[in-house]
Every structure is written in C-alpha cells, then in structure tokens.
Amino acid sequence: MAQGAEVVFVDGVRTPFGRAGEKGQYWNTRADDLIVKAMIGLLERNPGLPKDRVDDVAIAATTQTGDQGLTLGRTAAILAGLPLSVPGYAIDRMCAGAMTSVTTIAGAIAFGAYDVGIAGGVEHMGRHPMGAGADPNPRFLSEKLVSPDALNMGTTAERLHDRFPSLTKERSDRFGMLSQQRVAAAYAAGKIQPDLIPVAIRSEAGWGLATEDEGMRPDTTMEGLATLKTPFRPHGRVTAGNASPLTDGATVSLLASQDAAKELGLSIKMKMVSFGFAGVAPEVMGIGPIPSTEKALKKADLSIGDIGAFELNEAFAVQVLSFLDHFGIDDEDPRVNPWGGAIAIGHPLAGSGVRLMTQLAAQFAEQPDVRYGLTAMCVGLGQGGSVIWENPHYRAAGSKGAK
Numbered sequence: 001m002a003q004g005a006e007v008v009f010v011d012g013v014r015t016p017f018g019r020a021g022e023k024g025q026y027w028n029t030r031a032d033d034l035i036v037k038a039m040i041g042l043l044e045r046n047p048g049l050p051k052d053r054v055d056d057v058a059i060a061a062t063t064q065t066g067d068q069g070l071t072l073g074r075t076a077a078i079l080a081g082l083p084l085s086v087p088g089y090a091i092d093r094m095c096a097g098a099m100t101s102v103t104t105i106a107g108a109i110a111f112g113a114y115d116v117g118i119a120g121g122v123e124h125m126g127r128h129p130m131g132a133g134a135d136p137n138p139r140f141l142s143e144k145l146v147s148p149d150a151l152n153m154g155t156t157a158e159r160l161h162d163r164f165p166s167l168t169k170e171r172s173d174r175f176g177m178l179s180q181q182r183v184a185a186a187y188a189a190g191k192i193q194p195d196l197i198p199v200a201i202r203s204e205a206g207w208g209l210a211t212e213d214e215g216m217r218p219d220t221t222m223e224g225l226a227t228l229k230t231p232f233r234p235h236g237r238v239t240a241g242n243a244s245p246l247t248d249g250a251t252v253s254l255l256a257s258q259d260a261a262k263e264l265g266l267s268i269k270m271k272m273v274s275f276g277f278a279g280v281a282p283e284v285m286g287i288g289p290i291p292s293t294e295k296a297l298k299k300a301d302l303s304i305g306d307i308g309a310f311e312l313n314e315a316f317a318v319q320v321l322s323f324l325d326h327f328g329i330d331d332e333d334p335r336v337n338p339w340g341g342a343i344a345i346g347h348p349l350a351g352s353g354v355r356l357m358t359q360l361a362a363q364f365a366e367q368p369d370v371r372y373g374l375t376a377m378c379v380g381l382g383q384g385g386s387v388i389w390e391n392p393h394y395r396a397a398g399s400k401g402a403k
C-alpha cells in the first residue's frame with residue numbers, strides 16, 4: 001500500500017438550498033433525490049473520472065430515517081448511476097456530517113486504501129425536523145450529564161450571549177445583515193451560481209427548476225432586525241435574523257490522492273493540510289470550532305495568522321463572533337465569509353460542511369496570494385470541526401497568509 005498519500009479536493013457542488021417547510025421549494029422533493037441530483041451533477045462536471053474508479057461514497061445525514069435512511073452513501077451511489085461495484089456508507093456527526101464524510105474518505109486516501117472517493121451530506125429539515133424521532137437517554141438530564149439548555153441549539157446560542165457580554169445583540173444583528181449583503185453581492189457578481197446544480201421541483205403550479213438559494217433576504221436592515229421576536233428566550237438576543245434558517249439541501253465533493261488526480265487528469269482545487277474535531281460543554285456548543293481549529297492548526301504547525309481565507313459556518317452569528325473574538329479577528333474582516341454564509345444561504349445540517357469547502361475552493365482560485373484556508377463549524381451536543389486547506393494556485397510574492 002502506498003501510505004502517506006496527499007489528499008486533494010477535486011471538486012464540490014451543491015443543490016440550491018431551500019426554505020424548509022410546506023412553502024419551501026423542496027417540500028415535494030425527496031431528500032435522497034437531492035443528494036442524487038448533486039452527485040449526478042458532480043460526475044457530469046468531471047467526465048474524466050471513470051466511474052468504476054470511485055473507491056467509496058460517504059454521505060451524511062443527521063436524521064437517518066425514511067428518505068434519509070437505508071445507508072445513504074450506498075443508495076445514492078446506485079441511484080446516481082455509479083457501477084454496482086462502488087460501495088457506500090452513511091455518516092452522522094450532526095452539523096458536521098458532510099465535513100466528517102470528507103475527513104473519513106480523506107483518511108482512507110491518506111492511508112493508501114483509496115485513490116478516489118465521493119463525500120457529501122444532505123438534510124431535508126422540512127421532512128426531517130431537527131431532533132425528530134430522537135430519544136435522548138434520560139440519564140443526560142437525570143444525572144445532569146448535560147444542561148437542559150444543551151438540547152436546543154437556539155438556547156445554546158443565547159447561552160453564548162450570556163457567557164460573553166461583549167457579544168451584544170447589536171453585533172449579532174450586524175453580522176447577520178452583513179451575511180445577507182455579502183451573499184447578495186456574491187450572487188450579483190456570479191460567484192455562487194457556478195457550483196449549483198439546478199433541481200427540478202414540483203409544486204401546485206406544476207414543474208419548475210430550483211436555481212437559487214431560497215432563504216436570502218437581501219433587503220435586511222438593522223431596524224428590521226431589531227423588531228424580530230426572540231423565539232428561544234423572552235427578551236433574548238437570538239432571532240431569525242441572526243440565526244441560520246431551517247433549510248433543505250445537499251452537497252457533495254470529489255476527493256482523490258494527488259497521484260490519482262494527476263493520473264486521471266482531474267482538477268486539484270485544494271490540498272488537505274490537516275483536520276481536527278473537539279468537544280466542548282454541550283450548552284455552549286457554538287464555541288466548538290475554537291478548540292477544533294487549535295487542534296488542526298497545531299497538527300499543521302501553523303498559526304491563525306497563516307490563514308488567509310475563512311469559511312465559517314454561521315449556525316448563529318454569536319457563535320461565529322465568539323470564534324472571531326477568541327482569535328482576535330474583526331467582525332467585518334474581509335477574509336471571513338466574503339460571500340456571506342449560512343445565515344443568508346441556509347444550513348441544511350449534515351450538508352453544510354461541503355458548501356464551506358466548495359466556496360473556499362472558488363476563493364482560492366481567485367486569490368493566488370492566499371496560501372492557507374480554514375473551513376470550520378460548530379456541532380450539536382458540544383463539538384467543533386475544522387479542516388485546513390492549502391491553495392494549489394498559491395504564488396508566494398506579496399502573499400497574505402504565507403508561512
């Protein structure tokens with residue numbers, strides 16, 4: 001076995017994201033059809049890949065029942081037209097599902113067991129509401145293993161506001177508004193659309209095509225945000241305007257060893273440098289990406305100053321702000337989520353990790369002066385996940401984030 005292979009991100013795509021619920025564009029679309037559509041799009045974009053060279057398919061979902069059950073990686077592979085010889089499996093690490101699909105396939109490539117793998121995730125939060133069907137062990141609460149606040153993500157975000165008084169509602173709202181404005185600007189400049197795979201959708205009006213993220217609110221103002229209800233606590237600070245919305249969507253990526261990518265003539269959009277996952281107190285799960293990033297930086301022998309581009313999942317504004325404060329980064333730093341984030345685009349739990357990677361890859365192509373980038377996210381029940389990537393287009397002169 002050729003151990004110690006370099007892992008590369010060949011390509012990543014996603015469906016447009018939809019608003020969860022009866023009025024959302026995917027209400028009549030199956031969750032597995034979302035991931036299958038994304039996989040077909042990925043394969044069509046990479047015609048040089050012989051389909052029988054895919055060694056494995058890892059697909060994540062948080063709620064693995066119904067149309068998100070039955071070992072998604074295997075069912076999606078068959079439905080997407082991969083040969084029956086290609087195996088597949090399902091992954092769950094809640095919000096970091098797709099990220100864990102990527103790191104798991106990457107581990108197999110780095111070990112030399114695989115040359116090529118497909119990794120992604122899906123969540124149809126309309127058909128599978130958060131926590132539906134879960135039966136948490138009563139010991140969690142009776143033995144005070146976790147605070148009751150730990151089981152509601154919005155309440156964990158309120159707890160972060162409590163813990164860090166400098167993270168005011170005003171800062172969270174401003175961050176939420178900035179996310180909306182940045183996504184609108186990125187759409188206007190055509191930055192997001194190239195990596196979207198349109199999905200045929202059915203509604204009472206007949207057949208249509210989903211081509212855009214449905215949750216965007218480009219006209220968001222601070223005045224409008226100030227009037228929103230605080231659903232997780234009376235007089236709280238977390239609102240629909242500074243939280244990610246409930247979302248339906250799927251994402252998928254193609255990973256390979258550097259040698260296999262070269263052999264097959266596949267693009268190399270990013271090189272994986274390191275990754276880390278970490279646990280924190282579940283009632284403040286939003287700070288999870290801080291220790292996971294510290295772990296990933298340490299493994300890579302890098303410091304935060306080496307990172308020239310950040311794609312941070314915006315589960316809640318306050319949670320990203322806690323990360324930025326910890327690392328001494330300004331709320332409006334242009335290196336952070338330059339094309340906006342989950343507050344505007346949406347956060348289909350187990351799907352989001354690969355969206356971050358796909359956007360980082362596109363930014364790397366535009367910014368050859370950036371050498372390293374970070375994708376990071378918080379995870380329910382108190383975890384964080386981080387992956388550090390290197391830009392293959394990097395050229396040293398006058399570089400930001402050069403080591």
Ligand SMILES: CC(C)(COP(=O)(O)OP(=O)(O)OC[C@H]1O[C@@H](n2cnc3c(N)ncnc32)[C@H](O)[C@@H]1OP(=O)(O)O)[C@@H](O)C(=O)NCCC(=O)NCCS
Pocket residue numbers: 095153154180217220221224225228231239240241243244245246315316347378379380
């Ligand atoms: C916050 C949350 C409860 C809001 O749910 P919701 O009430 O269904 O959200 P809506 O989109 O209907 O927004 C609520 C209201 O705010 C308004 N609103 C939302 N965003 C707005 C914005 N940016 N500007 C102005 N108004 C806005 C909506 O128009 C709506 O107004 P209405 O009640 O007059 O119709 C829900 O999005 C949520 O739970 N988010 C967190 C998801 C989560 O935990 N993910 C996992 C993370 S770890």
